[in-house]
Amino acid sequence: MSRFDLVVKNGNVVIPKLGVIRADIGIVQEKIAAISREIDEKEAIKMIDASEKYVFPGAVDSHFHIGIFRPMDEDAISESASAAWGGVTTIGSYFRTGKNYLNKSGPYKEIFPEVLENSRESFYTDYVYHISIMTPEQVNEIEMLVKKFGVSTFKYFMFYKMLDLTGAPGSGQYLMINTSYDLGFLYGYMREVARVNKIFKNYGRISLSIHCENPEIIHPATEYMKSHMSGNPLKDYSDARPTFAEKLAIKEAETIAAQTNCPVNILHLSSIDAIESGDEAAQRNPELSILLEATLHHLGLSNDIPYGRLGKVNPPIREKEHVEALWKAVINDDIKTVVSDHACSTKKIKEGDIWTSLAGFGGTELIFPLLLTEGYQKRGLPLHRIAEITSYNSAIYHALYPKKGTIALGSDADLAIIDLNKEKKVSVETLHSAQDFTPFEGIQYKGWPICTILRGKVIFEKDQIVGRPGDGQFIKRPVMYHYREELTL
Numbered sequence: 001m002s003r004f005d006l007v008v009k010n011g012n013v014v015i016p017k018l019g020v021i022r023a024d025i026g027i028v029q030e031k032i033a034a035i036s037r038e039i040d041e042k043e044a045i046k047m048i049d050a051s052e053k054y055v056f057p058g059a060v061d062s063h064f065h066i067g068i069f070r071p072m073d074e075d076a077i078s079e080s081a082s083a084a085w086g087g088v089t090t091i092g093s094y095f096r097t098g099k100n101y102l103n104k105s106g107p108y109k110e111i112f113p114e115v116l117e118n119s120r121e122s123f124y125t126d127y128v129y130h131i132s133i134m135t136p137e138q139v140n141e142i143e144m145l146v147k148k149f150g151v152s153t154f155k156y157f158m159f160y161k162m163l164d165l166t167g168a169p170g171s172g173q174y175l176m177i178n179t180s181y182d183l184g185f186l187y188g189y190m191r192e193v194a195r196v197n198k199i200f201k202n203y204g205r206i207s208l209s210i211h212c213e214n215p216e217i218i219h220p221a222t223e224y225m226k227s228h229m230s231g232n233p234l235k236d237y238s239d240a241r242p243t244f245a246e247k248l249a250i251k252e253a254e255t256i257a258a259q260t261n262c263p264v265n266i267l268h269l270s271s272i273d274a275i276e277s278g279d280e281a282a283q284r285n286p287e288l289s290i291l292l293e294a295t296l297h298h299l300g301l302s303n304d305i306p307y308g309r310l311g312k313v314n315p316p317i318r319e320k321e322h323v324e325a326l327w328k329a330v331i332n333d334d335i336k337t338v339v340s341d342h343a344c345s346t347k348k349i350k351e352g353d354i355w356t357s358l359a360g361f362g363g364t365e366l367i368f369p370l371l372l373t374e375g376y377q378k379r380g381l382p383l384h385r386i387a388e389i390t391s392y393n394s395a396i397y398h399a400l401y402p403k404k405g406t407i408a409l410g411s412d413a414d415l416a417i418i419d420l421n422k423e424k425k426v427s428v429e430t431l432h433s434a435q436d437f438t439p440f441e442g443i444q445y446k447g448w449p450i451c452t453i454l455r456g457k458v459i460f461e462k463d464q465i466v467g468r469p470g471d472g473q474f475i476k477r478p479v480m481y482h483y484r485e486e487l488t489l
């Protein structure tokens with residue numbers, strides 16, 4: 001008699017905080033129901049042979065921008081498919097009111113249902129939303145967003161801090177607001193996140209993610225660089241947003257976070273300055289459990305690549321010394337999550353020069369290949385640490401654990417089966433995204449996912465997507481609050 005809906009047999013199972021074990025995994029009704037030395041084939045309705053392969057918990061790519069430049073449903077379909085190819089089973093996407101995304105502003109109680117409606121039949125992977133609070137009225141919606149909509153992470157952009165009303169990005173016009181978006185606003189915002197975090201303290205972390213770059217420095221530095229261009233636009237762009245502007249913003253954020261007791265996530269560190277100030281902030285405030293995050297592009301690219309505006313992203317791609325410092329911080333476990341910051345764009349969307357082009361591009365599908373090649377193969381980063389960086393830590397810090405983030409009894413059966421010996425060169429075709437370029441073009445990576453399983457259902461195998469849009473579900477967080485009964489076996 002069949003006891004399991006699916007059995008993944010003979011794999012090397014990579015378990016966060018534990019290591020690699022040879023085991024069979026039995027799945028019943030979307031959950032992991034057995035991890036055993038040997039499960040008899042006869043007990044399985046369906047069997048996948050993972051001999052000589054490595055079975056990781058599906059990646060939680062917790063920094064994503066579905067719908068930033070393209071219609072949300074369309075973007076979710078193509079970009080979550082690209083994620084599924086990459087062994088990602090949960091996407092954490094940012095959303096804010098204002099220009100881009102849905103081009104509207106107002107209360108989230110009206111706008112967020114629209115976001116969910118656009119998402120409902122569009123994701124191949126599970127997904128969550130992090131919400132950017134832009135107005136004092138929206139600050140008052142934070143508790144409701146956690147309780148009713150299951151949103152446990154919020155966001156603030158230090159570099160949109162309103163300085164003037166010229167109409168440039170960062171202005172009220174772009175953000176579609178007419179109230180202050182300054183440190184005073186951030187103070188009130190953090191106080192409220194801290195208050196709500198206290199309410200949910202037994203269920204998971206309610207936190208504020210912060211894009212740390214100081215606009216008062218960027219503004220004059222950009223003006224200077226526009227008249228002192230070197231011939232390498234990506235280097236000029238990096239100099240226009242100097243690394244000390246990251247450091248300054250991190251220090252401002254840390255000061256207010258410590259004052260208000262607000263748990264914070266410092267997003268996409270790009271430089272030695274950012275790492276140093278992020279480390280200091282984390283060490284000085286252990287009670288805030290500050291998360292330091294890095295992206296694939298800051299770990300995989302330096303600003304000598306010939307991509308010009310197509311490689312434009314905030315914070316910018318830096319020189320090689322910064323890339324090495326980021327790897328050191330990942331290996332030391334100072335940087336705890338590595339994410340794609342995936343924002344699907346096209347050459348057309350990124351029209352203009354280095355100063356006028358929109359910032360951001362995608363790379364979610366490279367999360368395992370890049371970490372396995374640059375981390376495991378080149379720098380000796382152990383496989384179980386890669387499972388922590390891609391899945392476990394993201395799940396813990398974003399209140400998804402233990403539903404997501406590990407391979408354990410009762411957890412969702414989200415798995416990425418990886419062939420550590422598979423080698424492939426990155427190209428636009430390799431990435432299966434709607435993006436018509438990639439700054440990673442031509443890089444050879446070793447270690448690619450060959451099968452992705454979402455809650456017990458195969459969504460990618462044999463070089464094709466076999467799931468469908470709509471397989472992915474919106475996950476309410478903290479999961480310990482929203483799925484209390486479900487989490488018991």
Ligand SMILES: [Zn+2]
Pocket residue numbers: 063064065094341
């Ligand atoms: Zn981002």
